[in-house]
Amino acid sequence: MLIHPEVADALANRRPVVALESTIVSHGLPRPDNLHIARQIEQAVRDAGAVPATVAVVDGDIHIGLDDTALERIALDYSVAKVSVRDLAAVSAARGLGATTVASTAHIASRSGIRVFATGGLGGVHRGARETWDESADLTTLSRTQVLVVCAGVKSILDVGATLERLETLNIGVLGYRTDRFPGFYLRDSGHPVYWTAPDAEFVAETLRAQDHLGTAGYGLVLGNPIPPNAELNRDLHDTVLEAGLAAADRAGVTGKDVTPFLLDFFHRETHGESLRANIALVLANARVAAQVATAYHS
Ligand code: PSU
Numbered sequence: 001m002l003i004h005p006e007v008a009d010a011l012a013n014r015r016p017v018v019a020l021e022s023t024i025v026s027h028g029l030p031r032p033d034n035l036h037i038a039r040q041i042e043q044a045v046r047d048a049g050a051v052p053a054t055v056a057v058v059d060g061d062i063h064i065g066l067d068d069t070a071l072e073r074i075a076l077d078y079s080v081a082k083v084s085v086r087d088l089a090a091v092s093a094a095r096g097l098g099a100t101t102v103a104s105t106a107h108i109a110s111r112s113g114i115r116v117f118a119t120g121g122l123g124g125v126h127r128g129a130r131e132t133w134d135e136s137a138d139l140t141t142l143s144r145t146q147v148l149v150v151c152a153g154v155k156s157i158l159d160v161g162a163t164l165e166r167l168e169t170l171n172i173g174v175l176g177y178r179t180d181r182f183p184g185f186y187l188r189d190s191g192h193p194v195y196w197t198a199p200d201a202e203f204v205a206e207t208l209r210a211q212d213h214l215g216t217a218g219y220g221l222v223l224g225n226p227i228p229p230n231a232e233l234n235r236d237l238h239d240t241v242l243e244a245g246l247a248a249a250d251r252a253g254v255t256g257k258d259v260t261p262f263l264l265d266f267f268h269r270e271t272h273g274e275s276l277r278a279n280i281a282l283v284l285a286n287a288r289v290a291a292q293v294a295t296a297y298h299s
């Protein structure tokens with residue numbers, strides 16, 4: 001594992017670091033804007049007082065913190081693979097280029113001593129999982145990984161209710177950031193409640209410290225941060241596009257790890273960029289909150 005000097009320095013001096021995933025860049029956002037957006041996400045972490053550590057696999061090496069060349073390759077190179085935990089060893093052996101998902105980023109962050117991680121949306125249980133068994137490895141990985149994931153809930157393309165049930169079974173705590181509703185990614189409210197509300201970053205930091213002491217730190221924690229009100233997608237547009245997207249994925253026979261990128265891309269095209277604007281706004285907001293939590297955790 002290659003830890004960028006700036007990240008290593010921050011970790012050694014107990015200064016706040018926020019891990020960032022790279023699949024959202026390579027497979028979740030359209031090229032070539034994704035490169036600029038990736039830089040903006042890192043800048044949002046810096047502006048809030050923490051050091052960003054974007055995780056990716058470059059020529060087989062696992063990088064924690066990317067220089068500009070590496071970030072550019074992850075964003076623009078068409079050969080970049082979507083790498084979950086199970087793919088890490090193979091992409092490393094193949095000396096390949098890989099973008100890490102929430103699962104693999106959480107695993108690497110935790111192994112390098114990074115406690116806080118920001119992303120857009122957590123993976124979860126897909127609709128129709130009863131037949132397809134499609135459940136993201138994000139969930140099982142967080143059940144045994146000591147990391148906080150700041151996200152805008154899970155994407156509405158998923159079965160949110162089933163995902164919340166699985167989070168409960170897997171002992172993954174869920175907090176709402178200044179809300180008692182579980183966020184719905186493009187929408188502020190998924191229609192489901194959360195039991196614990198964090199009024200501020202200090203409360204989240206205190207929860208992390210309590211986890212450390214109680215020995216439940218092997219379990220991940222999810223902080224659901226609703227999309228900023230002015231960036232929320234129109235609910236009718238959202239519901240129409242979602243229905244069409246699910247039908248299109250079904251017709252095209254999309255399966256496995258291609259499902260999430262397919263649906264995100266469908267949304268971006270069919271909403272003429274509205275969902276992309278929403279996606280960017282929520283990721284930037286999550287990066288900011290994650291940096292505030294990491295700062296509170298270290299003070
Ligand atoms: N949420 C987004 N954009 C993304 C993803 C999630 O807004 O690109 C990615 C994350 O990397 C997440 C992955 O870990 O999708 C989940 O994929 P799957 O359902 O195949 O596990």
Ligand code: MN
Nearest residue numbers: 134135136256
């Ligand atoms: Mn899947």
